[in-house]
């Protein structure tokens with residue numbers, strides 16, 4: 001079989017070494033394939049392999065605090081190393097955590113730059129709570145939107161920080177009741193409008209891509225995605241703030257602006273309702289649409305982490321979603337509990353790496 005690395009096509013992770021991550025004490029894997037399938041029973045350690053890749057690329061886990069410390073019980077540190085290939089050739093990545101903190105490295109040099117866009121691989125996760133993007137707090141959707149904007153416009157990161165600082169200062173002034181329309185409102189409006197401009201630009205491109213993906217799925221007939229900027233469409237932010245001034249002074253915080261922005265999937269102008277499986281498929285499509293926008297802006301290849309993609313999806317929906325993932329030509333790590341035989345399309349015509357995971361041990 002021709003090596004995906006040797007023919008220079010694969011952009012992604014080509015090897016991974018894990019030490020003391022949850023139930024994985026020591027694991028070394030060669031991943032010379034566009035598709036890596038990890039199968040095994042509950043609690044085997046499949047998601048932990050995805051978590052290792054996420055930790056390498058993002059420096060933090062995707063599991064909440066409830067999942068407890070990442071380091072294997074009784075051990076003092078976790079170490080993850082990997083090699084990836086990409087536009088900048090073959091690079092080594094490192095993640096190390098002990099009681100004193102976390103260190104990351106890129107080609108053996110410490111990686112302290114928090115700007116994820118400069119990291120050679122970008123991981124995108126479809127995890128067990130994927131649906132929360134739709135039914136969770138609007139703050140989740142804003143964070144998601146901003147993360148995507150940031151990947152196409154790196155300046156947005158600093159702008160967003162400045163905006164949030166100004167918002168906090170404005171709220172402090174509102175709380176102090178010592179309010180006079182002045183500098184905080186002016187700089188707040190300027191920053192807010194700029195944040196909104198970036199968001200709207202991304203959203204416009206994202207919507208185009210999303211609407212192109214929808215027709216394959218009957219349950220999305222007549223659906224559209226809508227962005228709400230956080231204040232009325234009719235008024236300028238300055239005017240809208242004047243209208244809510246008394247209410248803001250009385251409650252002591254900012255009531256409108258980009259910190260109230262949100263997006264919804266709608267049908268006939270109303271929030272559309274979806275089953276859990278439909279919501280999961282929809283989140284996959286939103287992520288894939290965002291990935292297409294990133295690709296248009298020259299953002300490097302993604303590595304997809306698809307945690308039990310098949311769960312909650314019927315075979316037809318799953319197969320349609322899978323073929324869209326496959327068309328991205330990005331590397332995909334897929335976990336599965338199911339012992340159902342896999343269609344040829346899943347194994348990328350025989351080019352997939354298949355592993356069985358049991359008690360934190362991987363076997364081909």
Ligand SMILES: Nc1ncnc2c1ncn2[C@@H]1O[C@H](COP(=O)(O)OP(=O)(O)OP(=O)(O)O)[C@@H](O)[C@H]1O
Pocket residue numbers: 021022023024040041042043044045046047048049067068069070071072073335337357
């Ligand atoms: N700090 C830790 N030390 C040792 N083991 C841990 C630690 N944290 C979690 N575990 C165990 O590691 C395993 C991790 O399982 P993981 O979530 O990777 O399973 P999975 O194969 O994805 O299962 P499922 O199909 O149920 O999602 C679990 O058995 C969990 O109890």
